[in-house]
Structure formats: C-alpha cells, structure tokens
Amino acid sequence: MKTYRIACIPGDGIGREVVPAGREVLAALAAAQTRFRFEFENFDWGGDYYRAHGVMMPADGLDALRGKDAILFGSAGDPEIPDHITLWGLRLKICQGFDQYANVRPTRVLPGIDSPLARCGPGDLDWVIVRENSEGEYSGVGGRAHQGHPIEVATDVSIMTRAGVLRILRFAFRLAQSRPRKHLTVITKSNAQRHAMVMWDEIALEVSREFPDVTWDKELVDAATARMVNRPASLDTIVATNLHADILSDLAAALAGSLGIAPTANLDPERRYPSMFEPIHGSAFDIMGRGLANPIGTFWSCVMLLEHLGETAAAAALMGAIEAVTANRALHTRDLGGSAMTADVTQAVCGLLSGK
Numbered sequence: 001m002k003t004y005r006i007a008c009i010p011g012d013g014i015g016r017e018v019v020p021a022g023r024e025v026l027a028a029l030a031a032a033q034t035r036f037r038f039e040f041e042n043f044d045w046g047g048d049y050y051r052a053h054g055v056m057m058p059a060d061g062l063d064a065l066r067g068k069d070a071i072l073f074g075s076a077g078d079p080e081i082p083d084h085i086t087l088w089g090l091r092l093k094i095c096q097g098f099d100q101y102a103n104v105r106p107t108r109v110l111p112g113i114d115s116p117l118a119r120c121g122p123g124d125l126d127w128v129i130v131r132e133n134s135e136g137e138y139s140g141v142g143g144r145a146h147q148g149h150p151i152e153v154a155t156d157v158s159i160m161t162r163a164g165v166l167r168i169l170r171f172a173f174r175l176a177q178s179r180p181r182k183h184l185t186v187i188t189k190s191n192a193q194r195h196a197m198v199m200w201d202e203i204a205l206e207v208s209r210e211f212p213d214v215t216w217d218k219e220l221v222d223a224a225t226a227r228m229v230n231r232p233a234s235l236d237t238i239v240a241t242n243l244h245a246d247i248l249s250d251l252a253a254a255l256a257g258s259l260g261i262a263p264t265a266n267l268d269p270e271r272r273y274p275s276m277f278e279p280i281h282g283s284a285f286d287i288m289g290r291g292l293a294n295p296i297g298t299f300w301s302c303v304m305l306l307e308h309l310g311e312t313a314a315a316a317a318l319m320g321a322i323e324a325v326t327a328n329r330a331l332h333t334r335d336l337g338g339s340a341m342t343a344d345v346t347q348a349v350c351g352l353l354s355g356k
C-alpha cells in the first residue's frame, strides 16, 4: 500500500479548525480503501510560534517539509502581528522557497449553494483562475527611506521576467487544454501598464501558437470584473498576474456563494518540491474558536491535493461527498445562511466516504 506523507500547517484563526477537519476527511477516505494511506505530521507554526520564538516558522522549516508529498495549509494572520510579517514569514516563505509558481483556484457554484448573481444557473459559472505566484507585484522588491519625515518614500517594484511569464502562461494554456471548453482568457492591464503588461500580451501570443486547439482572448482587469458579473458563462480558464488574480479570485469566490467554499493549490508543476493546498479564506478572527467555520474550502483543497497525487478516483469520491453535503441545506454553515457547525459538515462528509 502506498504511503503519502502530508504536512499539516493549521496556522492561525479558523485555520486551526478547518485543517484538522480536512485531516479527518482525508483519514476517512484512506480508511475506506486499500490503495493508499496517509502519514500526517503537524507543524504548529504561525502567530503563537512567533510570540514564543520571534519568527513564524523555524529557519530550517523548509527542510522539514521538503520530503513531504504535499502540504495542507490553513491560514496565517494574527490581530497582534502585522500582516506583512505573518504573510511573508510563513505562507510566502513556503510558496517562494518551493517555487510554487502556479496558484490554481477553481470556482464553481456547487449544488445547493446560491450565487448572488440573479441569472446564474448551474454550469454558468465554472472557472479556474491561474494566478502567477512567484513574482510580479508581490515579488517583495522595494524599500522605504526617510521613514516618518515629510520626504518619506516607499516603493513596491513589480518584477515580471520573461521566464516567469512564459512558464505561467504555458501552465495556463495546458490547463485550459485539459478542460472541456479549451478556452483561456489572459487578463492584463496593458493599456495603462505599458511595459511588463505589454510583454505579457506578447508572450501570450507566442505561447498560444504552441496550443492551436485552445481558443483564447484578452481582457483588461477592470473590464474582467464586469464580465465576471455580467457574462460569467463567457469565461472558463483565466490567467492573471499575482495581484490581479488575487483580487479576481476573491470576487470569484463571492460570486460562487461564499469565501468559505473556495479552494486553492500552490503548485510546483515540475514537482521538484512539495505543493501546498489551502482554502482561499483568511484567519477569520470574527468567528474563530466557535466551530462556525465552513470547512468546505479546505475539503475542496483536499480534492486538489488528491488530484495532484494522482489519486483521481479518491478525488472524485471526495468531490462527490462535498457536493452531496452542500446540496443539503441543513448542512449549511452560517456563512451560507445556515446553522450547521464545522463538526456537522465534517461528520457528514466522513460518513458519506465511509458509507455510514
């Protein structure tokens, strides 16, 4: 029997509720078959670790993760610690350290979930957003000088390299090719940002020639927001920069019913390092510790984890259980207008997987 070694990093806030729920669901899935088993290791990195040690994760933390088959991540954020420390000290350290350059965010209106879009029926909203995850606006290049003085200056430099743009566009075209619609929308802002974004457009045209069976179009990021709301069915696979896709995928999650449902994968497509799977929501301090968190975003992230491991049958079984649970409004958590608790949803999914 195959053993997959999974690192669990719950992090902060509701991450500590949804990651254990995800682990429970993966364990139930493993117990229901004989092909594979999981060996979980938990890492208590995050805000409390920072209070105790002055860092979000140990200096040799990446070495502890290197040999894992995948990472299940919760969220990083703490009301007492500045956001740039929690983000750069943990999540981005792993994403960048393991060159997880493709951030993949599927969005779909699941059975039983209402989209805030009035005319959005089943199948009208079925997108995968590919976010460049290693450079661009979040490259971390910049600085501050003369802090507190009237002449204070600060820069965040957006870095776009040909190699970086080429690899993410190739990944996006390949992903679009694998989906039934075979359609890709390349989102930029090349009217106002006339250097790097124009390079994106040029490289997109070059890469498109390698994928003659994929149809594609271009959209400016501002127009893309309106298109997502007004013509959701016109979109399928979407690729955008680190910042643009960050914003668009939160909009996508809201249009699909709730931030609590949306999953994401931080992939190293070349598989040199472990990839990381996480719900797209943050720490949600307003509801933490009360059992109210919707674990569906984490469960769907586990589906992506299983797909990445090549366990397609198990991934399909888990997605089926998730859809059966969302279809039952009695199992909706508060963010979906229901009163079910994290544990109710988790038990229901585990029950379906183990046939109880």
Ligand code: ATP
Pocket (backbone or CB within 6 Å): 014, 075, 076, 077, 259, 260, 261, 280, 281, 282, 283, 284, 285, 286, 287, 292, 293, 294, 295, 297, 333, 335
């Ligand atoms: P971050 O800066 O870490 O992304 P944030 O505060 O901007 O965090 P979230 O923590 O994702 O964003 O929370 C935004 C809102 O959505 C909050 O009101 C939160 O309660 C709600 N929310 C987020 N995730 C969930 C979830 N899994 N279940 C229920 N509600 C959620």
